[in-house]
Amino acid sequence: MKTADAIDRAKAEGRRAFIGYLPACYPDLATSVEAAVQLAENGADIIEIGAPYSDPVMDGPVIQQATTEALGNGFRIAELFEVVRQVTERTEAAVVVMIYYNLIDRMGAEEFARSLAEAGGAGAITPDLIPDEAADWMAATEKYGLDRIFLAAPTSSPQRLHRIAADSRGFVYGVSLMGVTGKRAAVSDAAERVVEGTKAAGAERVCVGLGVSTREHVEEIGRYADGVIVGSALVAALRDGGPEAVGTLTAELTGRSS
Amino acid sequence: MTYREHEGPYFGDYGGRWMPESLVAALDELEETFRKAKADPVFAEEFQALSRDYTGRPSLLTEVPRFAAEVSGREDGARIFLKREDLNHTGSHKINNVLGQALLARRMGKTRLIAETGAGQHGVATATAAALMGMECVVYMGGADTRRQALNVARMRLLGAEVIPVEHGAKTLKDAINEALRDWVASVDNTHYVLGTVAGPHPFPEMVRYFHQVIGEEAREQILELTGRLPDAVSACVGGGSNAIGLFHGFLDDESVAIYGYEAGGDGIETERHASAITLGRSGVLHGARSYLMQDADGQTVDSHSISAGLDYPSVGPEHAYLADAGRVTYEPVTDAECMTAFEQLCRTEGIIPAIESSHALAGAARLSASWGAEGADKTIMVSLSGRGDKDVETAARWFQMLPGQDDAPEQDESAAQAAEAPQTGVQS
Ligand SMILES: Cc1ncc(COP(=O)(O)O)c(C=O)c1O
Numbered sequence: 048m049k050t051a052d053a054i055d056r057a058k059a060e061g062r063r064a065f066i067g068y069l070p071a072c073y074p075d076l077a078t079s080v081e082a083a084v085q086l087a088e089n090g091a092d093i094i095e096i097g098a099p100y101s102d103p104v105m106d107g108p109v110i111q112q113a114t115t116e117a118l119g120n121g122f123r124i125a126e127l128f129e130v131v132r133q134v135t136e137r138t139e140a141a142v143v144v145m146i147y148y149n150l151i152d153r154m155g156a157e158e159f160a161r162s163l164a165e166a167g168g169a170g171a172i173t174p175d176l177i178p179d180e181a182a183d184w185m186a187a188t189e190k191y192g193l194d195r196i197f198l199a200a201p202t203s204s205p206q207r208l209h210r211i212a213a214d215s216r217g218f219v220y221g222v223s224l225m226g227v228t229g230k231r232a233a234v235s236d237a238a239e240r241v242v243e244g245t246k247a248a249g250a251e252r253v254c255v256g257l258g259v260s261t262r263e264h265v266e267e268i269g270r271y272a273d274g275v276i277v278g279s280a281l282v283a284a285l286r287d288g289g290p291e292a293v294g295t296l297t298a299e300l301t302g303r304s305s
Numbered sequence: 306m307t308y309r310e311h312e313g314p315y316f317g318d319y320g321g322r323w324m325p326e327s328l329v330a331a332l333d334e335l336e337e338t339f340r341k342a343k344a345d346p347v348f349a350e351e352f353q354a355l356s357r358d359y360t361g362r363p364s365l366l367t368e369v370p371r372f373a374a375e376v377s378g379r380e381d382g383a384r385i386f387l388k389r390e391d392l393n394h395t396g397s398h399k400i401n402n403v404l405g406q407a408l409l410a411r412r413m414g415k416t417r418l419i420a421e422t423g424a425g426q427h428g429v430a431t432a433t434a435a436a437l438m439g440m441e442c443v444v445y446m447g448g449a450d451t452r453r454q455a456l457n458v459a460r461m462r463l464l465g466a467e468v469i470p471v472e473h474g475a476k477t478l479k480d481a482i483n484e485a486l487r488d489w490v491a492s493v494d495n496t497h498y499v500l501g502t503v504a505g506p507h508p509f510p511e512m513v514r515y516f517h518q519v520i521g522e523e524a525r526e527q528i529l530e531l532t533g534r535l536p537d538a539v540s541a542c543v544g545g546g547s548n549a550i551g552l553f554h555g556f557l558d559d560e561s562v563a564i565y566g567y568e569a570g571g572d573g574i575e576t577e578r579h580a581s582a583i584t585l586g587r588s589g590v591l592h593g594a595r596s597y598l599m600q601d602a603d604g605q606t607v608d609s610h611s612i613s614a615g616l617d618y619p620s621v622g623p624e625h626a627y628l629a630d631a632g633r634v635t636y637e638p639v640t641d642a643e644c645m646t647a648f649e650q651l652c653r654t655e656g657i658i659p660a661i662e663s664s665h666a667l668a669g670a671a672r673l674s675a676s677w678g679a680e681g682a683d684k685t686i687m688v689s690l691s692g693r694g695d696k697d698v699e700t701a702a703r704w705f706q707m708l709p710g711q712d713d714a715p716e717q718d719e720s721a722a723q724a725a726e727a728p729q730t731g732v733q734s
Pocket of ligand 1: 397398423424425426427501502503542543544545546547548549614615616660662663691692693
């Protein structure tokens with residue numbers, strides 16, 4: 048399942064796609080898979096599996112703490128593919144990884160893409176890779192038919208949005224605000240502009256994330272975006288209540304319960 | 306082929322912009338402002354006036370004959386000259402870059418400066434510029450570094466800056482940069498990030514070099530005037546590489562000048578505890594640039610170690626990676642023990658207390674001079690004395706067991722002690 052199919056399937060059902068983020072191997076491999084399964088069973092269309100990394104500059108305290116713990120427990124990159132494989136086998140969701148580029152670079156873009164495709168992954172979100180530097184990654188993802196999800200920011204110029212839209216495949220990740228991951232009280236009004244600008248630049252599908260943590264946020268963003276991305280709130284739920292709490296929160300966020 | 310004129314974003318295979326999209330607009334604005342400023346005589350005048358009247362440029366060139374004799378072990382050893390960046394206002398070369406960037410920040414209408422700092426020298430320089438220009442200032446500093454450079458923390462606070470200790474990761478420079486970047490993503494509207502070395506995304510490597518070029522330009526003129534010819538070798542310590550690139554720049558296109566960069570060798574590069582990114586790292590991306598990087602088999606950054614907080618960084622500026630590959634500059638590690646020997650030698654023979662960072666360059670020069678033996682007789686070495694050692698008095702006193710109540714074994718600093726207990730995270734390759 049590719050991300051565009053997952054987004055379109057939700058649309059056909061009269062919904063916006065719900066995208067949930069959880070780090071691989073937090074608190075351990077089996078539990079992170081269980082939590083992802085809970086995500087899918089409670090309405091997630093796309094699952095983002097985060098690769099724990101030593102220098103996560105786009106992440107706020109909740110995700111940093113979780114990924115640091117996973118690294119402390121000895122996380123290895125091979126386990127990322129194992130988590131993707133198991134989640135793909137056990138759910139109907141499209142599974143992508145969210146990964147800082149040096150982890151791809153170290154393995155080699157081509158080898159990384161091959162391993163990800165082999166594990167059943169749909170593609171990758173690369174928060175510190177801009178299209179300008181992505182020649183290797185573009186070639187590798189083309190070769191293995193993977194989605195490439197670049198980010199669009201409130202400060203991106205129209206020219207940059209064109210390049211981002213043209214080079215992305217699957218969807219574009221619209222960054223809702225200037226900042227790092229973490230819960231926010233309200234959705235920034237920049238989010239709608241990012242979606243409009245990115246669509247005007249030619250993107251077919253734009254999903255919005257950063258700071259989204261309540262059903263209200265999800266509904267608000269659903270009015271203009273093709274999908275809504277939630278991270279820190281789910282990671283906090285996992286930390287405090289395990290996979291079951293992830294399921295409960297997902298049901299709430301997707302409107303399956305209230 | 307000229308090395309001196311090389312511009313970003315790429316230096317051979319290195320450099321670029323490996324950064325979140327959110328920061329690209331700010332980097333574009335900075336690049337544009339920098340290009341315009343470079344072509345603007347008014348900016349040049351402002352920068353030169355500050356350098357002269359505030360920093361105290363030109364900095365002296367001092368010959369150190371007693372040190373030279375001591376390290377070569379002979380009366381007719383190579384002559385050694387120190388480029389005295391330690392005499393700049395705030396005590397290191399860092400002020401050159403900070404004043405340049407603060408002027409650019411003012412041109413961009415920014416009212417808040419943020420910075421990372423390792424040894425604290427760059428943080429002190431940034432706090433100083435912010436005070437001078439009436440700007441708000443926040444400095445991120447690894448928790449381990451706030452403890453080993455406590456005096457500089459107090460200096461920054463006295464200057465009105467807020468110092469935020471960073472308590473995750475290795476609690477050193479790399480983690481302070483991560484935190485500064487997180488601040489910047491959320492504050493680019495009114496904030497300029499004053500990166501303190503020739504690392505980071507374009508245009509930082511090229512721009513920071515530009516503001517430090519004056520070191521090499523002055524040094525070249527001064528040595529020609531004093532000795533009538535170019536030096537045989539130049540030596541500088543390399544953390545991110547800003548003092549080094551500043552000095553090297555004056556000599557890169559002079560084939561007769563051998564150029565040496567000294568990385569922190571920590572306990573020795575055969576151990577896991579060092580910061581020799583060029584010697585032992587491999588190409589990777591961190592903090593916005595592709596360069597040599599200390600990383601494990603998965604691409605996770607490996608923690609670096611050095612007695613000097615300012616060199617305790619697991620990567621290096623991209624231009625140095627390029628100069629290393631091109632073979633123009635030779636990079637070698639200097640251990641904690643070697644650098645502390647040179648530190649003591651300079652104190653005792655010349656009455657100059659150097660920064661521990663700069664002592665790596667002194668140790669490198671000592672190594673060169675000793676290796677030349679009698680052939681050194683007609684040779685000269687230029688050393689970048691990038692900073693003064695006031696901030697290091699406690700670390701050095703502990704190293705030499707001069708503190709009250711110290712027993713026999715030299716004590717490890719706090720980060721070293723912590724790291725020794727921490728489990729090994731991976732194999733470096
Ligand atoms: C005195 C001194 N020298 C050198 C350095 C290392 O930086 P760079 O390699 O950018 O010159 C520092 C950094 O804090 C410093 O304080």
